Amino acid sequence: MLSVTDLRKTYSSGEEALTGVSLDVTGSETVAMIGPSGAGKSTFIRCVNRLTEPSEGSVVLDGVEITDLSGESLREARRDIGMIFQEYNLVERLTVMENVLSGRLGYTSTWNAFRRNFADEDIERAYEVLDRVGLGGHENNRADELSGGQRQRVGIARAILQRPKILLVDEPTSSLDPETSRAVMDLLTEIAAEDDIPLLINIHEVDLAEKYANRIAGLREGSLVFEGTPAELDETAKGQIYRGEEIPAGAGPAGKVESDEPPETPSQASEIRRG
Template sequence: MLSVENLEKTYSSGDEALKGVSMEVSGNEVVAIIGPSGAGKSTFIRCINQLTEPTSGSIELDGVDLTGLSDGELRDQRRNMGMIFQEYGLVERLSVMENVLAGRLGYLSAWNAFRRDFPEEDVRHARATLDRVGLGGHDDNRADELSGGQRQRVGIARAVVQRPKILLVDEPTSSLDPETSRAVMQLLTEIAADEDIPVLINIHEVELALEYADRVVGLADGRLVFEGSPSDLDENARDTIYRATAESSSDPDGDAEGSNGTDPRMITESR
């Protein structure tokens, strides 16, 4: 289970990207984070895997506090968090198989990682995972030969072969056409069920969040202002999440998404 309590992030510029955000993610639920550009969504995801260091608060994964870890401890814990990036995060010149097997590098010794000497079991699992995401037979293709949707599937396969305890997904559909976006979201929900792990998705296409998420969380100006099921969303909550767009751009990490929304029960302050 992921447990986040009173998470805050203030940048050196004084911008407050997160203001006491708390939430839990457990089981095999799919949780979508929505909100306007600058709401803090990308910062929240990046704080969980420590790509961005939070200013204060606690982040626990299965009882292990992820804040304040040594480099070695953080390396070990990152194996438990599969990260799927908006821009895919692939090494373009490497093959599909090499990119997927990168998800196992954290389990190798430094020497074997340098040599890319993976156990045969890892290779079999990677090949089976490529079949699972619809890329069987593409093992030897270079990543830069693939379409955007195929690249995103490689990123998903790489995260799955880590055998993580949670999948963290940052804008997986922002560069994809509608049909491919739906296929990617369907794949993520299937993985959550099949692997019995939760998936936390930062997404700006609210209709996709409504269709595929079990729970929706709304951020606005760095605060959690809504949490509920997709059926809880109403116009009043949408207004609460999206009314302050221009003045709430306090997220230097990007958080670049549109503000086409939908929304539910309002939370006046973070828990």
């Protein structure tokens, strides 16, 4: 379980990228984080694994406080956090297999990593993972020979090889055509369900978030302004997330006004219509 409490990020310029965001991700659920450009989505994900240092707040993964760690302790904690990047973050001149095996660097000595000397068990499992993501037979291709969708699959395979406790995914479909985007989202959510790994995805495409996520978190100007199911993400909620529109007083999580009045009975409804 990932539990983030009051996460804040203020840059040296004084810009507040995150203003106190709290969010839990549990089980094998898929949580999609949506919002306009500059809302803080990528900053949030990068603060979770300390690629960006948070200014304040708590990040706890399965009982381990990530924000308190440094050095070897932080390196060990990052083994449990799989990261899939928007721009793939592959070494272009290396083969698919070498890029995938880099997911085991956290378990390998510096000398063995330099020599790219990995355990037989890791190599065998890398072949299995490549088959799983649809790249069987491509292990010896260089990364720069692949299409965008194939590169994203290499990034997914690398993250899976870590055996992570959570997968963080930053804009996985931003450079892909609609069909490839759906295939990548199918793959990610299938892996999360089959391996019982929670999935936190920063994504621009609202329709994909609604289709694939169990829960949606909406960010605007560094603040969490919506959290609910895809069914609750109605036009009122979207207006709040993307245009800063006010939610009516007494509204529920999807912007629907809640009333203390009991629901009308069928007979009452009939009387009203007759009147």
